Amino acid sequence: MRPGAATVGAVHGAALLLSLAGLGATLWYGVAEPGNALAFGSLVALGELARWGASPDEREPAPLAAAGALAYALLGTSGGTATTHGVLQIVAVVVAAGLAGIVPHIARGRGPGRDHLARRVLTVGFAALCFQPLYNSGALVEHLGQSPPYALFLLLLLVLTALCDAVLAALLLRARTGFPYGPLLRDELRALLGIGSAVCATGSVMALGVAAAGLWALPVLAVPLLLTQVSFRRYAAVRTVNRQTIASLARATEIAGCTPPGHARRVAALSAAVGRELGLSGAELTVLEHAALMHDIGQLSLVDPVAGGATALLPSGEQRRIALLGGEVVRRTGVPEAVALVVERQADPYREQPLPARIVRAVNAYDDLAGGDGPVAALDALERLRLATARDYHPDVVECLARVLARGGAAGVTSAPTG
Amino acid sequence: MGVKVIPRAARVYIGCALLGAGACALPALRPGAAIPWSTVALLAALYALCELPARCRLLGRGLGGSVPMGTGSFFPVLLAAALLLPPSAAALTALPGSLLARVDEPPAAPRRAWRAAATALAVWAAAHAAGALDSAEALGHGPDVPDFPYALLPAGAAALTFCLVLTALDGGIRAAADGLPPRAAWCGLLGRALAPHTVHGLAGLMMAVLWRSAYGPVSALFVLLPMYISCWVFAQYHRERAAHQATIRALVQAVDIKDRYTRGHSERVGHASVLIARELGMPEDRLDVVRFAGILHDVGKLGVPTRVLRKDGPLTPEERRIIELHPEYGHEMVRGIGFLGDARAAILHHHERMDGSGYPYGLHGDEIPEFARVVAVADAFDAMTSTRSYSRARPVPTAVAELERCAGTHFDPRMVAALVSALHRHGWQPAVTADTADDPAPSAEHVPPPREPLPVQPKEHA
Incomplete structure (x- = not known):
């Protein structure tokens, strides 16, 4: 069993338990204010339906559903009259509507991941638990009234909910990948500024809008959020295209016979894993990944290809020349300057290098030396990197690489001594 | 504005x-x-x-x-x-x-x-x-x-x-x-x-x-x-969109690194392809795809060893065979880029000829994808009207006459006609070639590469 399996199991189990409790209680006691439940339920179902075309790694593929679910969790008054629905009913409605909305997607084999569903249930439960008992007991209206502080209180709750969601997401990711928790959480928190904040704002504005204007506020507010979703989609699509183009550029060296097949991709994946382990996140990781993909591009300028494409075996002067040529090409591509810098500096002695260049250097050398020839070659390659830590490879990076490999972070190695 | x-x-x-x-x-x-x-x-x-x-x-x-x-x-x-x-x-x-x-x-x-x-x-x-x-x-x-x-x-x-x-x-x-x-x-x-x-x-x-x-x-x-x-x-x-266009240009520039005489050729072929496609009444979103097809048509040259591309002297049959692999290399490279769509097929087939004597597959007439037929005409036209180290630039009318002569056997007559009427309407700035200007020792490539459409060159294979 993988070490993270217990965490994943606990999160999924909690979500399942909460859903079952909600559905059971709602079936047993009946639905309070069925009109509201139906309206919000339809919104959530529609929002889930509207996730077509979402790429699997999108952060929030169904923002409308998320916003609708949060709004229902924070719904106190509806068109001036107080509501009485409780936490369990909210969970039940969100779960039932969500399931109804994703059935067509599952039928086409493109359903959302279980992590995503579990997170949705738990965060909605969290928001409802923070709000409904306070509201239903009357304490909230007594202290804040139906006034601006009430609106701010809703916003505060949503911020808390978003934080809770980020913590949960980072926890699940850590359990699945084994990367350190800090950078993952930082990534998640940074992502909140994007679609996360739009979801939160729309959730609170829906709750307030329904409080002030009744259920008509829902369709009126859903339209602007759909617009936001569309523009996020387009943005995501262009990002995908950029990644694909950079990957193609990276494959150019393979097709030209300069490097062995899959080299650029392997170096990129392994560099990203090492970078994460060393605490890089967000934009820094992207720079590292792109630089790793394109690190061999300078070889295109050579009149004769290097034997086997393994630059790590060349004299250092030649390595640096190829690196400089590569930096020149990358500089023209319009990817951030930082990427070109990493490509350019990849062959320098590690003391003069920035961290991403150190990573690319070590990982590239590892892949060149190991050549994907099974565990013996891999161990041998690591040993040779360790022997060259005086000048060429940063000792910490090499040890980190060994740790990542030991964990099975890349193919070829199942275990390696850590020192 | x-x-x-x-x-x-x-x-x-x-x-x-x-x-x-x-x-x-x-x-x-x-x-x-x-x-x-x-x-x-x-x-x-x-x-x-x-x-x-x-x-x-x-x-x-x-x-x-x-x-x-x-x-x-x-x-x-x-x-x-x-x-x-x-x-x-x-x-x-x-x-x-x-x-x-x-x-x-x-x-x-x-x-x-x-x-x-x-x-x-x-x-x-x-x-x-x-x-x-x-x-x-x-x-x-x-x-x-x-x-x-x-x-x-x-x-x-x-x-x-x-x-x-x-x-x-x-x-x-x-x-x-x-x-x-x-x-x-x-x-x-x-x-x-x-x-x-x-x-x-x-x-x-x-x-x-x-x-x-x-x-x-x-x-x-x-x-x-x-x-x-x-x-x-x-x-x-x-x-990001701007960055992505720059990345496409980078692919082209990577080709330029290897094959200097083509400088500017890719962009011009893209332009000429759009002229033809617009004349044929293609919708706006297709025009983008045609332009990418034109710009990237030679991207597979990245896969051809630099020594062969820059070779001084006649190519051996073996070397010619290697160069003729470039459409397949190009297709292999851009296969993963989703938004290129039909441009990928155009890259693969831009050296096919209407009578089936082209490569890589020897497709005939309508079997050749439409975009490939567009790019083939644009490519040949620009190759003839720009100065290459092995031949001087021909004036536009001569090039057009040559295209019309080969229409039907090499090129789709519809595309040639579209190019001709587009040239009448918009004119054409032939390459002001910087090819040789900043390149003190131009590689004297006297063998036209396979893209050269003229029947001067003997056919190596059908």
């Missing part, structure tokens, strides 16, 4: 708009007018705050189809003002934002003045439309619940009026400043603007309702956050 010196007609037009805007706003400044000044000030400040950073980020990027979304993302504030305030006061709220926001092109002062006047007039008209439909009662007040399906009516009327007035005024300034005929100036403006304004209208309505509700103006601000985010995302989108 790009008017550096403003024509007289446009000056007069802007002057009239300013006078009109002044006349609209004047009643608010009269003593005794019952104006809720705090609301006016709040909304005006809000609009100015929203527009400032957004415009700084957005402009300077593509105008084009993005205008309605790009420059008007915060119209909900103005529409909320139109619903909440009397017309003259609503017109005032538009002024600070429009005056402060950045201008992308000189001259700045008249552009700012024009924008302020047009926006103020549009808000004023929208407020009148809303007022005529009793928006004030429909919005509710404090604990009173707004009158909901009815409230959609004044909001819709306000948004529609705002949109109509703004597009009419914009069309007018385009006609006056750029000297376009009025029909061309208005053409398409309204269709593009309607959908975004409907969304703005809905957001504006919600802002107005919340502003009036017991939760106060603070809650109305929440409506703006999703709008602001979608605006930000939109700016990101443009940045």
